[in-house]
Amino acid sequence: EAGVAQSPRYKIIEKRQSVAFWCNPISGHATLYWYQQILGQGPKLLIQFQNNGVVDDSQLPKDRFSAERLKGVDSTLKIQPAKLEDSAVYLCASSPNRDTGYTFGSGTRLTVV
Amino acid sequence: GIQVEQSPPDLILQEGANSTLRCNFSDSVNNLQWFHQNPWGQLINLFYIPSGTKQNGRLSATTVATERYSLLYISSSQTTDSGVYFCAVQNLGGGADGLTFGKGTHLIIQP
Numbered sequence: 001e002a003g004v005a006q007s008p009r010y011k012i013i014e015k016r017q018s019v020a021f022w023c024n025p026i027s028g029h030a031t032l033y034w035y036q037q038i039l040g041q042g043p044k045l046l047i048q049f050q051n052n053g054v055v056d057d058s059q060l061p062k063d064r065f066s067a068e069r070l071k072g073v074d075s076t077l078k079i080q081p082a083k084l085e086d087s088a089v090y091l092c093a094s095s096p097n098r099d100t101g102y103t104f105g106s107g108t109r110l111t112v113v
Numbered sequence: 114g115i116q117v118e119q120s121p122p123d124l125i126l127q128e129g130a131n132s133t134l135r136c137n138f139s140d141s142v143n144n145l146q147w148f149h150q151n152p153w154g155q156l157i158n159l160f161y162i163p164s165g166t167k168q169n170g171r172l173s174a175t176t177v178a179t180e181r182y183s184l185l186y187i188s189s190s191q192t193t194d195s196g197v198y199f200c201a202v203q204n205l206g207g208g209a210d211g212l213t214f215g216k217g218t219h220l221i222i223q224p
Contacts (some may be wrong), residue, residue, distance in 0.1 A: 033211060042117075042199055042214030043156070056211055089154055101146055101161035102212065107154050 002026065004105035006092050012111045018080035021108045025073070025094030031055075031071055033102065035091040036079050043091055049075065082112045115140045118201050119215035126190050127223055134185040134218045136200030144203040144214065145176050147185050159185070159198075182217045190222045 005024040013019050030051050036042035041097055048056040048063065051072040061066070063073050064083070069075040089109050093102040116139035126132055136145070150156040160167050160174040162183065167174055169189075176183040187194055197219050201212035 042201070042216055043212075044174070045211035048211050091156065093156075101158050102145075103158060104148075104156040107156075111153070 004094055004103055005091055006090075006105035006108055008108055009106065010109050010111075012113060013082055014015050015084055015112050016081040018077050018078065019110065020078045020093075021090050022109075023075045023077070023092030023105060025075070025092070026103055029094035029103075030072070031095045031097060032075050033095075034067055034075070034094045034102075036092065037089045037091055037107070039088070046077070048071055079110075082110075084112050087112045088112060115142065115202055115204060116149060117200060117202055117213055117215035119198075119218050121218060122216065123219045125221045127155050128169065128190055128192060130190050130222075132187045132220070133198075134187075134188060134198050134220075136183040136185070138181050138183075138200075138202045140181075142178070142202040142205070145178075145183050146201050146203070147183070148176055148199040148201065149194075149196050150217070156199070177204075183184060187220075192222045192224055195220055195222045199206045 007022050032049045034046040037043040046060045047067045049069040052069045067077045089107040091107045093104045095102045118137045120135045143165040145162050149157045152221050162174045162176045164178045171188045173186045197217040199214050199217045201214045203212050
């Protein structure tokens, strides 16, 4: 089966600019997650979707970050405006349901200068 | 929230050696996963192991949920085993079930 697809792989932007990341989960996976991984740390959950509804966005900086999952399939994560501390790898993961293992995509490495 | 502690933080071994990585967690969890993050940043799911023991080739894992720890064993290490190993736990309470990750064990296998 095809894995979790993410794009772009790399992005460099200046602070205060906006950026968007895209994720296509494994077909049929109802649950989709966005994680942020800062260099040297473990990934941190930003937002969790079940189909096209948000289950948990308690750690999402909502003043600058937004995410949507239209039609319960693809998802986009947006940052506007970006700050230097947003430099990280943004990982998307999906799972068939809540009590099975995750599959992660390759991630998008964001550098804010 | 749940705290996840992994040890050791760094480990350097010669090819062929065996190793044990440990994960302690602070509260009851529904599930636990071990991941390997390769030098290109890809997170590979090694084990989905809420309890018991599983084996996959040279790797095996044991979770003792009642004592809140899990162990990952790597036997006959190869240079391709290098990377960061993460333990992540999951609690299904309250509807949210995101994984909480530890800080990882950075493993270097020297030829």
